[in-house]
Amino acid sequence: MARLSVLIADGNPVVRAGLAAILCTAEDLDVIAQAADGREALSLTRRYAPDVILLDVRMPGVDGISALPHLVQLAPVLMLTYSREAEIICEALSLGAGGYLVHGEFTTDDLLRAVRDAPLGRPHFTPTAASALLAELRASSHPQRGVAQSSERMHNSVVFGLSSREVEIMDLIASGMSNQRIAAACFISEKTVKNHINRIFAKLQSATRSEAIARWLGTARPGVTGHG
Structure with missing residues (x-):
């Protein structure tokens, strides 16, 4: 039987040790590295090229959701976490996770399989994740709102002339992220984030963060002067 190498990324060292102990009971699985956050997971993945990544959602520093889009380009990712919120589950799956297991809802055999x-x-998927996925599929039968939002976002990127990276950063700004969190999510320095923001503000003809968000979300248009 071919052996599979596994990388475990979890902010809790006790959880990491427990998972490693379980996986090491299987003759065909090798735990080759353990990471405490998303940034370390990405670094170790590039170094060791695991066959599978087990990824937690909430970790100090770069969290699992922020690291996920980068990790899935390098190896299959299986979410293994206590996070059971439907929004997080659906976001993880939309970003490329190849499954979602909630602690307490699976057996050792389930995990190994x-x-x-x-x-x-x-x-x-464990029951919580399966329920969230089913609810999302049902909601997708009424896609008008999501399509409208996607269309507006694309329209704005063309109108304002933002690059794909600038669109990504503007979306993070609009979600309320600080420069520090944006830097962590995008794996760039805060100085680079500030440079991007300066260019974005110039293109959106905005002097403040709130004004840029208003224009990006469509509540203001170029040429309309904001106050405050």
């Missing part, structure tokens, strides 16, 4: 199936593209 999910890890073995991840490189084969076979997703596994």
Whole structure:
């Protein structure tokens, strides 16, 4: 049987040790690295090229959701977490996670099966994640709102002439992220974030963060002077 290498990314060292102990009971699985946050997970993934990544959502520094889009480009990612919020589950899956397991909802055999199936593209979900996915699928039968928001976002990027990176950063600004969090999410320095923001503000003809957000979200238009 071919052996699979696994990287565990979890902010809790006790959880990491417990998962490693479980995985090491399987003759076909090797835990080759452990990471305490998303940035370390990305660095170790590039160094060791694991077959599967087990990724927690909430971690100090760069969290799992922020690291996920970068990690899925390098290896299959299986979310393994206590986070059970439907929004987080759906976001993780939309960003490329190959399954979502909530602690307390799976057995050792379930975990081993999910890890073995991840490189084969076979997703596994515990009940909470499956329910969230089902609710999202049902909601997608009424897609008008989501389509309208996506269309408005694309329209704004063209109108204001923002690059794809600037669009990404503007979306993070609009979500309320600080420069520090944006830097962590995008794996760039705060100085680079500030440079991007200066260019974005110039293109949006905005002097403040709130004014830029208002124009980006469509509540103001170029040429309309904001106050405050």
